[in-house]
Amino acid sequence: MSVLICGGAGYIGSHAVKKFVEAGEDVIVVDSLETGHRAALDPGVKLYVGDIRFATVLEQIFDENKIDAVIHFAANSLVGESVAHPLKYFNNNVGGMQSLLEAMARHDVKRIVFSSTAAVYGEPTKVPIEEDDPTLPTNPYGETKLAMEKMMKWVSRADGIDFVSLRYFNAAGAIEDGSIGEAHVRETHLIPLILQVPLGKREAITIFGTDYPTEDGTCIRDYIHVLDLADAHLKALEYLRAGGGSNIFNLGSGAGFSVKQMIKAAEKVTGQAIKVKLGDRRAGDPAVLIASSEKARRVLGWTPKFDDVEKIIADAWTWHRAHPDGYND
Ligand code: UDP
Numbered sequence: 119m120s121v122l123i124c125g126g127a128g129y130i131g132s133h134a135v136k137k138f139v140e141a142g143e144d145v146i147v148v149d150s151l152e153t154g155h156r157a158a159l160d161p162g163v164k165l166y167v168g169d170i171r172f173a174t175v176l177e178q179i180f181d182e183n184k185i186d187a188v189i190h191f192a193a194n195s196l197v198g199e200s201v202a203h204p205l206k207y208f209n210n211n212v213g214g215m216q217s218l219l220e221a222m223a224r225h226d227v228k229r230i231v232f233s234s235t236a237a238v239y240g241e242p243t244k245v246p247i248e249e250d251d252p253t254l255p256t257n258p259y260g261e262t263k264l265a266m267e268k269m270m271k272w273v274s275r276a277d278g279i280d281f282v283s284l285r286y287f288n289a290a291g292a293i294e295d296g297s298i299g300e301a302h303v304r305e306t307h308l309i310p311l312i313l314q315v316p317l318g319k320r321e322a323i324t325i326f327g328t329d330y331p332t333e334d335g336t337c338i339r340d341y342i343h344v345l346d347l348a349d350a351h352l353k354a355l356e357y358l359r360a361g362g363g364s365n366i367f368n369l370g371s372g373a374g375f376s377v378k379q380m381i382k383a384a385e386k387v388t389g390q391a392i393k394v395k396l397g398d399r400r401a402g403d404p405a406v407l408i409a410s411s412e413k414a415r416r417v418l419g420w421t422p423k424f425d426d427v428e429k430i431i432a433d434a435w436t437w438h439r440a441h442p443d444g445y446n447d
Pocket of ligand 1 (some may be wrong): 309
């Protein structure tokens with residue numbers, strides 16, 4: 119039996135592929151390569167290049183392979199882009215999930231682990247955020263991920279497809295040997311942007327807002343190593359296979375770091391001074407986002423191993439230094 123990893127050529131998906139292969143799973147990847155990279159996959163991994171919104175693509179995969187479970191990363195994930203182009207997000211993210219669940223129902227595949235996000239909570243009512251807290255997304259990206267969770271909930275009741283939804287906080291870092299990492303065409307994430315300064319690709323990092331109600335006035339986030347996220351997907355699948363039943367878990371380190379603290383940590387890791395510009399707030403950014411991951415620890419037996427931000431930044435630095443222009447594909 120094989121595990122189908124949708125979006126396995128993307129940033130988090132490609133780390134999960136390595137983790138699942140290491141664990142002895144027979145892995146099959148489907149990726150449209152719209153934002154994913156062929157080079158993020160070892161040549162030995164079986165890759166279908168295609169868009170999961172098309173039933174024919176999924177029919178071929180489910181016909182040619184015996185799939186026991188699906189790990190679903192395939193989605194658009196840029197907050198700003200989702201605000202500018204909401205229908206692109208509803209079409210690709212929600213449409214992709216619908217097509218995938220339909221194929222799973224047709225082929226009697228009963229397990230799915232889904233890549234969700236802290237963006238489903240919107241402006242938090244308290245920190246740390248727990249899974250039962252209100253979900254009021256403030257952008258279409260979070261809204262589509264929440265809609266995907268809800269689709270799985272109703273389908274699980276009707277068709278007996280068990281799901282685990284993993285709500286990531288700020289995914290960061292890279293595999294320790296720097297062979298794969300974060301490579302977006304239009305980078306919007308803090309750590310890669312900070313590291314572009316010592317790489318000589320950017321003059322300065324702009325801090326989005328210095329008047330937040332936090333100790334140093336900058337936003338606080340919970341950064342979680344991509345390898346810990348990959349591990350959580352494996353644990354979630356083990357949980358489903360053991361009959362755990364549908365469930366939702368936050369994944370974060372439980373510790374918050376401000377934008378200024380991240381820049382300081384990056385200076386330490388790179389040994390270089392990083393030039394800073396003070397900018398306005400970015401629309402829709404909550405002041406503080408910190409996860410309670412107590413439930414994932416308790417139920418999945420998951421413990422983040424890389425809970426030191428300097429280690430997370432150091433691993434990202436290894437990747438970016440070796441691949442300053444990302445993948446060459
Ligand atoms: N941020 C920043 N400057 C940048 C990019 C991001 O100050 O050039 C801040 C952003 O406002 C947020 C934090 O860094 O508070 C993390 O942003 P990112 O986009 O990496 O992740 P998000 O929290 O939006 O998922």
